[in-house]
Each structure stands twice: as C-alpha cells, then as structure tokens.
Amino acid sequence: MSSSSSSKGVKLLAHERALLDEGQLSNVTHQGASSVWLHAESSSSSEVPETHTRVYRPMGDEELGFLLQHGQLPPTQPYQAIIEGDNGRVYAEKYLNGKKWVDTHPTTVVEFVVPKQMVADLFKNQSKAEDGAVSTGLGHKA
Numbered sequence: 001m002s003s004s005s006s007s008k009g010v011k012l013l014a015h016e017r018a019l020l021d022e023g024q025l026s027n028v029t030h031q032g033a034s035s036v037w038l039h040a041e042s043s044s045s046s047e048v049p050e051t052h053t054r055v056y057r058p059m060g061d062e063e064l065g066f067l068l069q070h071g072q073l074p075p076t077q078p079y080q081a082i083i084e085g086d087n088g089r090v091y092a093e094k095y096l097n098g099k100k101w102v103d104t105h106p107t108t109v110v111e112f113v114v115p116k117q118m119v120a121d122l123f124k125n126q127s128k129a130e131d132g133a134v135s136t137g138l139g140h141k142a
Contacts, residue, residue: 012038013061015068016036016038019038025038025039025040026038026040027039040111042086042089042111043111043113047113048113051116051117052113052114052115052116053084053085053113053114053115053116054084054085054088054089054111054112054113055082055083055085055088055111055112055114055119056082056083056084056088056089056091056092056111056112057073057080057081057082057109057110058081058093058095058096058102058106058108059104059106059107059109059110060104060105060107060108061107061108063076063077063104064108073138073139075139077104077139078139079138079139080137080138080139081135081136081137081138082112082119082122082135082136082137082138083134083135084123084133084134084135085133087132087133088133088134088135089109089111090133091130091131091132091135092109093109094131095109096108100131119136122136122138
C-alpha cells in the first residue's frame, strides 16, 4: 500500500487522498472521532446497466491495497462475502460502525458493478440472509 499523506494532521492513504481531492469521496468525520470517515455515494441506477447489479464487500486496507494493485481480490481470504443492493451496502457498513464484527478488521466498503447472472449463479450455490440483506461468499471456504 502506498505511504500515507497528511492534511491538517490527518493521515490518509494515497488513494484516499486522490479520491478526496477529486471530489469522489467526502469527509464525513464527526467531532471527536478516533479515525477519519470518508464517504462515496453508490452508483446511481442510471449508471448501472439493466444487465448488472451492485454488490458490496467490506475489506481492510491490506485487502483493498491488493485489489487496487492487482485488479482482483487476494487469495488470502478464505471467505469473501459480497452483499447485493442497497440493503447490502447498509449491511456491509455495519462492519465499519461497530454493529457487526469480523476478525479481518474492515476499514472500507467497496462497490462492484457486476453482471446480474453471475450474482444469481453465486447466490444459487450458497447464500445466507442476515439483517435484511442476503450475502454470498467467494473464496475457497465459500
């Protein structure tokens, strides 16, 4: 992962700084927060072709760094959950705000726009309902 850069005493990773500077992220950090909270809107329905859908994946800095560098998820995670749609984003963000917990310590939620048929095939093989969302897994333990 690239080294951190700082602004007003707050350290951001290089990709975070670039997205913030480009206006693709907004800083929504609340008073007294112990970390920086950055936010991006989901792709709008008009941006997503009818043949595709949005899925979300909570992940940590190391996993995101691998994704940014290699254009794919790392093979190190035995189970990589993806959660579909608006409810999927809400569910994935629960890992960031402390309402859900996992030992991989997610720091971000990534949106992927993927073919609906691919998601349907994955969900047909394995899925589970949780908190108003349905997830499926990628990786060798899925």
